[in-house]
Amino acid sequence: MPELDLTASSLDLTRTICDIPSVSGDEAGLADAIDAAIGSLGHLEVYRDGDTIVARTGLGRAQRVVIAGHIDTVPINQNLPTRDIHNDGEAYLWGRGTVDMKAGVAVQLKLAAELAEPRVDITWMWYDHEEVDADLNGLTRLARTRPDLFAGDFAILGEPSNGTVEGGCNGNLRAIVRTHGVRAHSARAWIGENAIHAAAPALGRLAAYRPRDIAVDGLVYREGMNAVRISGGVAGNVIPDLCEIEVNYRFAPSRTAEEAADHVRNVFEGFDVDVVDLAPGARPGLDAPIAQEFLAAVGGEPQPKYGWTDVARFSAMGVPAVNYGPGDPHLAHHDEERVPVAQIDAVEQGLRAWLNGG
Amino acid sequence: MPELDLTASSLDLTRTICDIPSVSGDEAGLADAIDAAIGSLGHLEVYRDGDTIVARTGLGRAQRVVIAGHIDTVPINQNLPTRDIHNDGEAYLWGRGTVDMKAGVAVQLKLAAELAEPRVDITWMWYDHEEVDADLNGLTRLARTRPDLFAGDFAILGEPSNGTVEGGCNGNLRAIVRTHGVRAHSARAWIGENAIHAAAPALGRLAAYRPRDIAVDGLVYREGMNAVRISGGVAGNVIPDLCEIEVNYRFAPSRTAEEAADHVRNVFEGFDVDVVDLAPGARPGLDAPIAQEFLAAVGGEPQPKYGWTDVARFSAMGVPAVNYGPGDPHLAHHDEERVPVAQIDAVEQGLRAWLNGG
Numbered sequence: 180m181p182e183l184d185l186t187a188s189s190l191d192l193t194r195t196i197c198d199i200p201s202v203s204g205d206e207a208g209l210a211d212a213i214d215a216a217i218g219s220l221g222h223l224e225v226y227r228d229g230d231t232i233v234a235r236t237g238l239g240r241a242q243r244v245v246i247a248g249h250i251d252t253v254p255i256n257q258n259l260p261t262r263d264i265h266n267d268g269e270a271y272l273w274g275r276g277t278v279d280m281k282a283g284v285a286v287q288l289k290l291a292a293e294l295a296e297p298r299v300d301i302t303w304m305w306y307d308h309e310e311v312d313a314d315l316n317g318l319t320r321l322a323r324t325r326p327d328l329f330a331g332d333f334a335i336l337g338e339p340s341n342g343t344v345e346g347g348c349n350g351n352l353r354a355i356v357r358t359h360g361v362r363a364h365s366a367r368a369w370i371g372e373n374a375i376h377a378a379a380p381a382l383g384r385l386a387a388y389r390p391r392d393i394a395v396d397g398l399v400y401r402e403g404m405n406a407v408r409i410s411g412g413v414a415g416n417v418i419p420d421l422c423e424i425e426v427n428y429r430f431a432p433s434r435t436a437e438e439a440a441d442h443v444r445n446v447f448e449g450f451d452v453d454v455v456d457l458a459p460g461a462r463p464g465l466d467a468p469i470a471q472e473f474l475a476a477v478g479g480e481p482q483p484k485y486g487w488t489d490v491a492r493f494s495a496m497g498v499p500a501v502n503y504g505p506g507d508p509h510l511a512h513h514d515e516e517r518v519p520v521a522q523i524d525a526v527e528q529g530l531r532a533w534l535n536g537g
Numbered sequence: 538m539p540e541l542d543l544t545a546s547s548l549d550l551t552r553t554i555c556d557i558p559s560v561s562g563d564e565a566g567l568a569d570a571i572d573a574a575i576g577s578l579g580h581l582e583v584y585r586d587g588d589t590i591v592a593r594t595g596l597g598r599a600q601r602v603v604i605a606g607h608i609d610t611v612p613i614n615q616n617l618p619t620r621d622i623h624n625d626g627e628a629y630l631w632g633r634g635t636v637d638m639k640a641g642v643a644v645q646l647k648l649a650a651e652l653a654e655p656r657v658d659i660t661w662m663w664y665d666h667e668e669v670d671a672d673l674n675g676l677t678r679l680a681r682t683r684p685d686l687f688a689g690d691f692a693i694l695g696e697p698s699n700g701t702v703e704g705g706c707n708g709n710l711r712a713i714v715r716t717h718g719v720r721a722h723s724a725r726a727w728i729g730e731n732a733i734h735a736a737a738p739a740l741g742r743l744a745a746y747r748p749r750d751i752a753v754d755g756l757v758y759r760e761g762m763n764a765v766r767i768s769g770g771v772a773g774n775v776i777p778d779l780c781e782i783e784v785n786y787r788f789a790p791s792r793t794a795e796e797a798a799d800h801v802r803n804v805f806e807g808f809d810v811d812v813v814d815l816a817p818g819a820r821p822g823l824d825a826p827i828a829q830e831f832l833a834a835v836g837g838e839p840q841p842k843y844g845w846t847d848v849a850r851f852s853a854m855g856v857p858a859v860n861y862g863p864g865d866p867h868l869a870h871h872d873e874e875r876v877p878v879a880q881i882d883a884v885e886q887g888l889r890a891w892l893n894g895g
Contacts, residue, residue, distance in 0.1 A: 366761070366843040373764060382733065409733050411766065487724070
């Protein structure tokens, strides 16, 4: 089993844990290494569930903060092992997981080892299966078996946010809009009804749709409603009897999940609409005093998070939560995924300053 | 090798040749059986090219008629061996190939054996690979190697036409209409351009399109322009950069192939249009005196043929050609393919009457 040196620099620790592949479903090796390194520290109480590891201080502080990061990645595509690269004078660590989100996890592991007496109690969570179905997510499992571990006054997810604080997240809905028809030989089309032609007004509504920009607690969330897939047709000489449009709606956290579903059904009134996936957004939660203190300590202007992350899970449990991690989210899942070394250092310093009461 | 008894009834002969499976590419067994049976007759000169068999009388008649049928079928789907069935008091032979088009071939084989001295010279053609790409069609090959064999004053294809004469055929065009965009994560859709949304006006034009009914030489051809397939999309969280609509245009034989392609390009003006398949139609050819004599002999009202058949090949060579065969074309390729026994008999009698000078 590879050993983790938690006294190494965050950069070196990022390199080490990126070079232990941990595509969703294959996190055991990395989880074992984290378990061994964290378990030997003495100042943290460790709980393991599958490949999710929870480590807590028990200092009796007035407040508790949950700091979490997933240890799985999307599939590797000839982008491991990591490499040090330079681009326009900037130093990067390149490779799968550097952005999403092992640099964030490395900073957390280093600070978990270093900060034996932080000013708040901390619950560290490193979890599996974030990049796949929500059913498989380690936090979904943990919320079922040990909901008490989620207790806290504030939560920080180390998801890539360019080293700035990104508050809340948009909700995420997927729906299938279906049109129906009647098959016939295309040489005698008038006997049938063309389901692809029937989809024309549905696509027309999407093309004409103007998404909203919505201010929530001072941050502006951009929405979006898009066809992400379309399919229909049987053969080159058959009038098609079914066309399916997969619609993805990203909605501001001012809307509940049910309101979002109603909105989609309204947009496609008269069509057969099947909502197949629905995750609520999260309000930014930056109005809580502890969040304001955090913002002041790490600096910078908070931004809205457009993509869905597990902050929504904490938000739904009543725990204000933000994203704060190194790396550009546009490069997550990208084959040229790479994290600026300076951002790893900046996030390490920001978190340390706040947790030390600086 | 199974033996064919060409003195059997057309019904029994249909049953026998249907029960020798001959899905496109696997016609050798049936071709061998036809070759052996026809080759032993004495009054026909036989030429074989692959699994296409040509048998000619050489009586020095003033006129020559080509009578042709393909011996392949679409794939079998648990509908062989054939069965005798009754439906609403009508007797049918059920099974793959009964309609398209072994009943027609059986009538031809029986008459080829029986009519040693018809009133016109006859070129019989039984050919392979009609149900697949035109490149593979036995007549395409024969037209390249032995174009002289196509010489004639009139041609009759035994394609299913409910025992009536169906003149000419519509042309057939397939085109891909593509829309383009720019990929982006669907959480930040404004960075991309949605190719599926861009397809909305193309589908709108198809939905609004009113196909023409065109009279050609006294028969009315119904046209049709239809999306037969649509596809687009990368993943559930990606703005799609490509959408492809496959359009099938069935056009009256009054339009040339190039005019049909121009029409499709006009309908989709402003879009990326790629014509991928284009077969001209065939005018009915019923104005030729020999065609009029044929019509008078077999009776009934001539109808237009909507689907494309090899009559278009003869038409393009300057030989007036019609479809005349037992079976309902709506049941061709159907899993419940079945031919009325009475139509087999009627076509046998109609062809015999005309060829005997009746």
